[in-house]
Every structure is written in C-alpha cells, then in structure tokens.
Amino acid sequence: RLPGRGGSGAMASSPGALRRAGNEEFRRGQYGPAAALYSRALAQLESAGDAAAEERSVLLANRAACHLKDGACNLCVADCTSALELVPFGIKALLRRAAAYEALERYSLAYVDYKTALQVDCSVQAAHDGVNRMTKALLEKDGVNWRQKLPPIPTVPVSAQTRWSVPSAQASGANTPPATAPQGERGGNVPLGRAESPAAPQDQTAAGMERAQTLKEEGNELVKKGNHKKAVEKYSESLKLNKECTTYTNRALCYLTLKQYKEAAQDCTEALKLDPKNVKALYRRAQALKELKDYKSSIADIKSLLKTEPKNTAALRLLQELNRA
DSSP states (O other), X not given: OOOXXXXXXXXXXXXXXXXXXXXXXXXXXXXXXXXXXXHHHHXXXXXXXXXXXXXXXXHXXXXXXXXXXXXXXXXXXXXXXXXXXXXXXXXHHHHHHHHHHHHXXXXXXHHHHHHHHHHHOTTOHHHHHHHHHHHHHHHHHHGGGGGGGOOOOOOOOHHHHHHTOSOOSOOOGGGSOOTTSSTTOOSXXXXXXXXXXXHXXXXXXXXXXXXXXXXXXXXXXXXXXXXXXXXXXXXXXXXXXXXXXXXXHHHHHHHHHTTOHHHHXXXXXXXXXXXXXXXXXXXXXXXXXXXXXXXXXXXXXXXXXXXXXXXXXXXXXXXXXXXXX
16 A cells, blocks of 8 residues: 555545545654544544454554654554554564564564564565664673563464565555664665565574674673683674674773773774764773873863763863873
C-alpha cells in the first residue's frame, strides 16, 4: 500500500482518502496532523471488524511511524502491537516497534523484533543492523550469557514469509521506517526485494562480537593484575573483531602506563571517531599529548572535556599543570 496523491483538507473523507492525505502530511514532516488523519480513518473502519483488518493494520503502522518521529515511543509500541495483532508478522510494524524498543533501551525486546523481521525477509538491512546493535548492547548489559535472558523469538510461518517477500516498488513516505529511529536504523527505503546480506554472515558477526567482548574482559582482568603488555594484546585481538570505543580507551590506558604515548593518543583519536564527547578518550589523549609536549592540543582536549563535565577534578588538575608547563 503505497502513499498516493490526495488533498489533506476536509474533502478527504473516506478511509482510503484519509490515509492518502495522512501520507501527504507525513511526507511534508507534519507528523501530528498525519497521525490525526490516520486516527480518523481508523475510527471509520472500527465497525468493519475483520473485513478491514489489513487496512487497519497499515493505518496503525503508519500512525506508529508518526509517533516514532515525534519521540512518543510507547505510543509507537502500542500501535505496532495492535497492527501485528491484526496482521501478524508485518515487516514495517516489526521494524518500527523494534526501533521504539531500542529508543526506550528495551534491548531484549528490540532484538526479538529485529530477529523476527529477518525471518520474514532476510534481505532487510535495517534488521541486520539492528540485530548487531542489540547484540552489542546486550553483551555490555548482561555479559556473555545475555542470550539466556532473551524472551522467546516467535517462529514465522512460511506463509508469512512468502506473503511479505513481494518487492516494494517505491516504499516511501509513511510506509518506510522513519529516519528518527535510533543510530544505524535506515531512514530510507526498506530493501524488501533484494538480498543485501545473507543471514549466515550476520550470525558470524554476532559470534565475533561475543568473542570480542570476551577478549576485552580478559584484557580488563590483566590490567587489574598490572600486566599491561599482555592486556594490549587482548585488546588488539578484540578490536580486530569489533571496533569499540571502550576497548580503544582501555588500550590507551595501557599504552600510557607503558609510556607509548603516540599509540595512546592514536587510540584515543579512534575512540573519539566513535564517540566525539567521550570523556576518557579526551582525558587520556590530553595526558598523552602532554607527555609528547603538544601542550596546545592537550589543553584543547581538556577544554572539550570540561564542556561535558565542568567539575571533573582530574581534568581541572591536569589543566592547571598544562597552564604551568
């Protein structure tokens, strides 16, 4: 059901006309008015019951997109859940609910929805990206046993898989996952018709992330024991599998201890590419640059850090030392 042309004024009265008008408002960035039009169409279809289940599901998923754009994630979840009760395994409702759960930091539920979406259509890149982000988030939150805490992932019947595998000619406007979904979610077309990433490499990626996390934790244990040289090796192995900000800042700390200041500064620079306001990366790079006698750059890093944490005592102390240097 692609957005059509149609006025958004009072003339739009039938459910179909109201939906088209809502799509026009959505395309213009008027998410509140678009949601209101979808609500009017839903009210008209209320009495039709099961006969209008598919149309109501589309309207609910479209209204959910408006809520997601406006940051009303709980309303988005509610609409997507209603849409999926009417038409199970709708790809757009699954993706939008996953994005809303992700924004609400309910990572387990987001993971389940992204995984379910991949069963429906394994070519949806946004779902692959979502699974990878949630794997990383859950590893950090729950450790290597994160899978044991997951809710069950539903099995998608073959009928639902074939039903939703029809290529989408111009999936635009209100029928695409909104651009305001969390980082990594594609704002443009859902590639429903072409296989971009087969499922197997994604599972390997998830396994790689778990291995990277294990190596990082081994590195952390070595740091606690004072074995910084061996810790560097573990962090380096971990970074080959997953470029993560914390691993870079941890390795930078080791390099500082080992007086390898250029390497420490470089690691902090890599970390800051991933997280430009990372306090540890700014502080440790400032320390490294101070030892390399690049006082101007070191002071610049400390001032950047203090914009985020103005009362950071270690940073204030380092700034005093730099001003005396």
